[in-house]
Amino acid sequence: MSLVLEKISAYLGDTRIFESLSLTIEPGEIVTVMGASGSGKTTLLAAIAGDLPTPFYAVGKVILNGHDMSKVRPEQRRIGRLFQDDLLFPHLTVGENLLFGVERGPKAMRTMQMKEALQRIDLVGLENRAPHTLSGGQRSRVALMRALLAKPDAMLLDEPFSKLDRALRATIRDYTYAHLQERKIPTLLVTHDFEDVPKAGRVIHV
């Protein structure tokens, strides 16, 4: 599994945001894109996900495992995303949030996957809780696991640790990276915090 970006440029109307960005991310590699706010980091991620809002547009190619994804609908790209906010769906329980991305199939099998996932993030027995009753760290872990349960071929992280308090940050960060590397998922991280860069990870400045 690898994620290849070929000459991606993004524009807002006639204004160029960034130009001709090419990059290959190997399986399990986490590449960091750094830049000041307004430099187009989030635009890059939206372009890769295929979810760029209308005044923006992007050109270039997104190749995932050898398949060109540039024209594929966002929901069929199998590219997972984590955001600054955990974005757990407020009207669904923790368990239902996890089930939301699990592929269709027999109910017992899906439930089993959900319970295993809860076990892996040390939240056994919390499946019927409402998201807002969880702590910030717990919610981050649920959001991560929800993204992983959909079995993404690549992952985009949009400053997912920036709203966590300092004590929690390092733990959740290491935890997230460990899970992504274990599953050999190519990952693109945008951040403006040097602490977020994984050890010996590649860094690109825009």
Next chain:
Amino acid sequence: MVGPLRQGVTGKVWRRAFGSPIIILFVLPLVVSLLFALGAAFDLSAWQLLWAHPQLWPALGLSIFTGLMSVLLSASLAIIIVAGLYLSGWWPRLSFPIGAMLAMPHVALAIGLSFLIMPSGFLARSVALFSGWTTPPNWITNHDPYGLSLIAALVLKETPFLMWILISILNRQDVRDNFNGQRAVGLSLGHTMTSIWQRLYLPQIVPKLVWPLFVVFAYAATVVDMALVIGPTQPPTLATLVWADINDSQVLNNARGAAGAWLLTVAIAIVALGVWGLANVIFSRREWLTVGPAPRALIKVFFFARLKFSSLISVYLIITVLLVILSFAALWPFPNLWPEILSISAWSRVGLDPSAFFTSGVLAVSTTVTAFALVIAWMETQPQMRDKYVTLLSATALGVPAIVLALGQYRAFLQLGLTGSTFGLFLAHLLPVTAYMFIVLVGPYRSFDSRWQASASGLLASFPRFFWAIKLPLLKAPLLAASAIGFAVSFGQYVPAQLISAGRYSTLPMEAVTLTSGTNRPLTAAFTLLLMVPPLLVFMAAAHFGKSRWSKL
């Protein structure tokens, strides 16, 4: 000694007194009317008379049927159109056409639609172009026995209303931010936009729609003016049956009408509860919410939303153009598409006796200005925690069927000698206007950022200066929009106007409804246009002056 620190505005006793006008002019008349209406329910002989009425049960069935169909169809249509247009290029421009459609009084739309679909109407003439008809077809469109044309008129009118409610929910900043994030997550987990609407957006929106949906249902099941114009007649809906009884010269029949109005109200409440319970059972199957992503949507219900919305607007436009032509048509034989003889005789008759226009105009302006002052005085002087009482009463005023409320109002005003008086008529119009304006304004007014005032105080601005120079300009758009709604609501009142005027005053809806039972179509069209145009102009003015000074044309 340490004295208490000076407190904010809510600490002042004299300011609290400013909340009282809304109590005297809105809350009190409303509560008294409701009590008198309730009193009318306890008359055993009236109920016996009602049970003996041969048309009672078919009429009740028709009322419930038209109500349920209207709310079901308009809600589906509104959701499908809004979902299809959400965040599209049309999204920022939707409020103008929707507001313009909302500004059209219900009865005006019903009259226009009846002219369109009646056997000698424009629709049949268009068909005649191809079929070669020389006489009107024997369609039963107006007053059809199943109330289908009434349902069509109600759906046309309620769809923009529900769209407006949906859009105002979706445009709230917090909702917009949450939904944008949820869309990105949903897509990244492999769900289609249709699935995201079904599983994420709608389950969060629908709870906020319960009361508007009930109001639409209750309105549709009890509407009088539209049903008189376009509804079934043999049997009629229960609301029109009751209406005839209430306006009867026989006291016994008046009592029977009151009992009928209550029967209808109770039936609506029971049906609404039943539907609500059923919906809860269906949607409590939570597995449905969390079914995993499907490769593509099975049914693409949100397709052609632009076409659907354009069609909706087109019906309004066609009706308006048709009414204009008709008002000048002295002779317009079937199957011609254009009148043979044009004349201004209808308009000159209107010009000879403008009293109904004058009465409606004065009532609309005075009630809107008064309601505006009442609501602002309340918001500025009362703590926010008290809003819920006025909101509850306003919602009650809109949810209780107009015939029941007007019935109680009529009996109360009769005791107080207010029927047939200018002040009584004013109070009767002020009631729905204030209710609407309070509900529309409470959100924007209370969410006004209090830091503006703190910052103005820091610049040594007095409260009046802050209020006129900062607060009103910043709240300009919602204040003007609420005023336009108040004006349109007052302009469209039929039931309370007819009862409280006691034959001494005539307003435009009363004239228009009376004219539809006659044969003078140009005059009917002229009065309908008089009823339509002022609310539309007021709405356009509000939209124009409500624009931010930086927004482009």
